[in-house]
Amino acid sequence: MFFVEVILPLSLAKTFTYRVTEAEFHFVKNGMRVVVPFGKSKMYTALIIDKHQNEPTLYEAKEIDQILDEKPIVTQFQITHWQWIASYYMCAIGDVYRGAMPSALLLESETIISQKQSVTIEEAELTDDEFLVYQALQHQSSLRIQDIIAILNKKNVFPVIQKLINKQVLVLHEEVQELYKPKLVRYVRLHSKYDLNSGLGDLLESLKSATKQREIVLAYFQLSAKDKQPISVKQLVETANSSSAILKALIEKQIFEDYFIQEDRVNFIGNPQENTLELSVAQQEAFHQIQTSFTTQEVCLLHGLTSSGKTEIYIKLIEEQLASGKQVLYLLPEIALTTQLVGRLRTYFGDKVGVYHSKYSTNERVELWKQVLEQSPKAQIVIGARSALFLPFSNLSLIVVDEEHEQTFKQVDPAPRYHARDAAIVLANYHKAKVLLGSATPSIESYFNAQSNKYGLVEITERYGNVQLPEIELVDLKDSYFRKKMTGHFSTTLIEAITAALSLGEQVILFQNRRGYSPIIECLTCGNVPQCQQCDVSLTYHQHKNQLRCHYCGYAMAKPTQCHSCSSIDLATKGFGTEQIEQELQAIFPDAKTGRMDQDTTRGKFGFEKIIDSFKNQEIQILVGTQMLAKGLDFNNVSLVGIMNADTMLYHPDFRAFERSFQMMTQVAGRAGRSEKQGKVVIQTYNPEQNTIQQVTRNDYVGMYKEQLYDRQIYKYPPYFRIIRLTLKHRDFDKVKEGSMWLYQVMSQNLTMPVLGPEEPPISRIRNEYIRTILIKIPQTVPIGSTKKTIQKMLMSFEAVPQYRSIKVAVNVDYY
Ligand code: ADP
Ligand code: ZN
Ligand code: ZN
Numbered sequence: 165m166f167f168v169e170v171i172l173p174l175s176l177a178k179t180f181t182y183r184v185t186e187a188e189f190h191f192v193k194n195g196m197r198v199v200v201p202f203g204k205s206k207m208y209t210a211l212i213i214d215k216h217q218n219e220p221t222l223y224e225a226k227e228i229d230q231i232l233d234e235k236p237i238v239t240q241f242q243i244t245h246w247q248w249i250a251s252y253y254m255c256a257i258g259d260v261y262r263g264a265m266p267s268a269l270l271l272e273s274e275t276i277i278s279q280k281q282s283v284t285i286e287e288a289e290l291t292d293d294e295f296l297v298y299q300a301l302q303h304q305s306s307l308r309i310q311d312i313i314a315i316l317n318k319k320n321v322f323p324v325i326q327k328l329i330n331k332q333v334l335v336l337h338e339e340v341q342e343l344y345k346p347k348l349v350r351y352v353r354l355h356s357k358y359d360l361n362s363g364l365g366d367l368l369e370s371l372k373s374a375t376k377q378r379e380i381v382l383a384y385f386q387l388s389a390k391d392k393q394p395i396s397v398k399q400l401v402e403t404a405n406s407s408s409a410i411l412k413a414l415i416e417k418q419i420f421e422d423y424f425i426q427e428d429r430v431n432f433i434g435n436p437q438e439n440t441l442e443l444s445v446a447q448q449e450a451f452h453q454i455q456t457s458f459t460t461q462e463v464c465l466l467h468g469l470t471s472s473g474k475t476e477i478y479i480k481l482i483e484e485q486l487a488s489g490k491q492v493l494y495l496l497p498e499i500a501l502t503t504q505l506v507g508r509l510r511t512y513f514g515d516k517v518g519v520y521h522s523k524y525s526t527n528e529r530v531e532l533w534k535q536v537l538e539q540s541p542k543a544q545i546v547i548g549a550r551s552a553l554f555l556p557f558s559n560l561s562l563i564v565v566d567e568e569h570e571q572t573f574k575q576v577d578p579a580p581r582y583h584a585r586d587a588a589i590v591l592a593n594y595h596k597a598k599v600l601l602g603s604a605t606p607s608i609e610s611y612f613n614a615q616s617n618k619y620g621l622v623e624i625t626e627r628y629g630n631v632q633l634p635e636i637e638l639v640d641l642k643d644s645y646f647r648k649k650m651t652g653h654f655s656t657t658l659i660e661a662i663t664a665a666l667s668l669g670e671q672v673i674l675f676q677n678r679r680g681y682s683p684i685i686e687c688l689t690c691g692n693v694p695q696c697q698q699c700d701v702s703l704t705y706h707q708h709k710n711q712l713r714c715h716y717c718g719y720a721m722a723k724p725t726q727c728h729s730c731s732s733i734d735l736a737t738k739g740f741g742t743e744q745i746e747q748e749l750q751a752i753f754p755d756a757k758t759g760r761m762d763q764d765t766t767r768g769k770f771g772f773e774k775i776i777d778s779f780k781n782q783e784i785q786i787l788v789g790t791q792m793l794a795k796g797l798d799f800n801n802v803s804l805v806g807i808m809n810a811d812t813m814l815y816h817p818d819f820r821a822f823e824r825s826f827q828m829m830t831q832v833a834g835r836a837g838r839s840e841k842q843g844k845v846v847i848q849t850y851n852p853e854q855n856t857i858q859q860v861t862r863n864d865y866v867g868m869y870k871e872q873l874y875d876r877q878i879y880k881y882p883p884y885f886r887i888i889r890l891t892l893k894h895r896d897f898d899k900v901k902e903g904s905m906w907l908y909q910v911m912s913q914n915l916t917m918p919v920l921g922p923e924e925p926p927i928s929r930i931r932n933e934y935i936r937t938i939l940i941k942i943p944q945t946v947p948i949g950s951t952k953k954t955i956q957k958m959l960m961s962f963e964a965v966p967q968y969r970s971i972k973v974a975v976n977v978d979y980y
Contacts, residue, residue, distance in 0.1 A: 195236030264554035457620030468624030470834025490561035497570030518543035550584035
């Protein structure tokens with residue numbers, strides 16, 4: 165008898181054994197997908213990770229239903245890496261598999277399918293089965309796998325669906341609709357009836373009396389002689405020093421024709437610039453130090469000021485790898501950053517850059533997956549957010565983790581709750597690849613690892629072009645309110661600085677950390693604040709839609725006209741978010757063009773790009789935003805950054821609050837003055853003397869590091885202790901309270917290390933589920949593997965208690 169061992173895309177820790185025929189056994193390889201029945205009537209796409217002849221003893225192996233692949237689509241490197249993630253982060257291998265694969269490669273019986281809009285289908289090219297599915301979708305907008313099984317009257321429908329997805333006929337239903345189309349740029353070319361190499365004499369002759377038009381044509385020849393890049397309308401009109409009306413006349417005469425290209429695709433067309441990048445002396449030195457460090461160490465931390473030109477150093481390092489045909493992975497904390505970076509990298513590497521992140525459709529992700537698998541030159545460099553770590557690399561030589569301190573590298577929910585930086589280091593190890601971590605404000609952990617020689621350390625202490633760091637001015641809010649030097653939330657100092665910047669045609673960024681400081685509605689008579697019915701939080705006021713909304717579960721209601729508690733109509737808004745800041749701003753600077761960047765204005769695939777584009781193009785003068793602004797965006801005309809209130813970040817109940825505040829303030833401040841002129845930063849705070857704020861002002865990273873390190877040792881936190889956080893959830897308040905107490909007691913009796921809790925978190929109910937947390941602190945000196953085994957055992961005995969079985973427990977290793 166012949167068997168395969170498979171992973172199912174379910175939260176199951178075990179692998180499962182299925183039967184195959186002898187012929188199938190010889191055909192299949194690890195890393196191929198098979199469709200298997202599971203449970204009563206469900207079908208799943210499973211992954212083969214082993215083949216053998218050992219019959220399972222506990223159950224009777226079912227037969228597989230279908231083999232989906234002709235060759236492996238998952239590499240052995242990936243399987244090993246996924247097993248490491250499951251074991252280190254204490255989750256099911258099925259969770260990792262499900263999280264790693266683009267959903268189009270993971271059809272299951274629940275999947276809903278619909279027809280792709282706005283594509284023309286060549287009906288003749290469909291097989292009979294494919295046509296039947298296609299036809300059914302002309303009558304109803306979506307189908308379940310079950311429906312398709314009925315329509316085709318057979319069980320094995322996954323291959324048909326997969327083919328239809330590949331042929332762009334079908335899409336999975338969950339795909340987000342694209343709301344914003346990427347910006348199209350208008351280009352011109354000579355009408356197809358002309359040929360650049362002949363007959364131009366005639367053309368110019370015919371324009372002899374139309375001098376202005378002739379000038380445009382001449383400018384066009386000039387530009388196209390220089391390089392083969394497409395010529396935009398704007399560029400042509402500017403070069404000819406002409407007007408678009410004259411160009412329009414030429415288009416009407418059919419001498420030129422215009423066409424559009426999506427802005428982010430432009431670099432695909434031309435050749436990448438002959439490498440014009442010259443490193444400065446400081447960059448050159450850092451570059452060599454990194455290379456030297458790589459001869460003895462696997463990981464190097466590049467600690468360089470904001471705007472010191474770290475990206476250019478990454479580019480040089482990548483360039484070295486390309487010649488050898490190896491693959492490079494470039495991880496970013498935030499997909500919002502990809503457009504800017506992809507643009508920068510494509511200038512050097514042309515079409516060798518692939519992009520991978522969750523806002524891409526599953527078809528786009530499948531395409532990149534295949535390119536990486538085939539080691540296609542089109543995906544030799546992959547830029548992506550943390551999930552790019554799961555791609556089928558077979559030949560990695562370098563992983564860059566940019567802004568390595570960012571907490572978005574840690575996945576919170578659902579499992580696997582992995583840290584992409586740490587998982588990248590493990591992945592690199594399998595490939596014998598090097599890892600470069602980069603940041604202006606490294607995480608305490610990474611800097612500690614560098615200090616203790618676990619990582620190499622390279623520092624750049626000057627900005628590129630010797631631009632000065634911005635001058636930082638602190639405004640004492642207590643004093644300003646007392647002296648009535650405030651207009652709304654704006655101090656006179658900040659208003660004057662904005663006025664000065666605007667008068668010079670410079671741009672301004674205002675930073676408002678919205679978390680924990682959202683606008684709410686309060687009754688002035690009884691003090692009632694409307695709460696979410698399902699979560700333990702106040703509803704947030706959104707003026708734009710005149711709604712109250714819950715940021716945790718999405719619940720929304722119209723803004724009440726009277727208090728639900730005492731019926732008073734005296735309601736007032738309290739607290740301030742980005743929206744209110746923007747509104748006050750418009751009142752103070754009625755002529756300035758303002759924009760806002762936060763979770764509400766950046767929905768949709770191109771939400772970020774839209775705002776970043778308009779700020780870059782200077783259609784927006786003052787940009788108000790949340791933490792998204794802190795992440796490595798490069799704007800050259802920003803001379804002023806205002807931090808509306810530094811205190812909200814500082815006093816978060818979290819052991820990383822000071823570290824994060826330092827990072828956030830230093831990073832937003834770093835957006836100011838990136839070209840010749842020194843920039844300015846105004847920080848408004850009630851505590852100008854507070855240590856972290858002082859450290860930001862002095863750009864004293866090491867001071868911050870030492871102070872925090874000292875605290876971490878005393879209070880038993882990373883890097884001295886590893887933190888595992890258990891989160892228990894249930895709709896029954898008493899049950900979760902008792903259950904968490906039970907688990908806490910068992911844990912503290914069986915572990916010889918600090919166990920804290922069970923704690924009621926600041927937000928102790930979300931979507932009607934009550935929450936308790938338990939924190940386990942494992943000293944670095946204790947082997948983590950055996951501790952995890954003990955924890956796992958206790959979790960199993962917890963599950964075995966009948967009344968606690970329904971409590972959900974989430975394990976977060978290296979809680980961030
Ligand atoms: P960082 O990532 O360290 O904050 P960047 O890589 O964004 O810094 O560089 C800051 C600015 O300086 C960017 O506008 C970049 O284009 C420019 N720059 C950096 N190095 C060079 C170089 N060697 N040649 C030309 N421009 C550079
Ligand atoms: Zn809610
Ligand atoms: Zn009231």
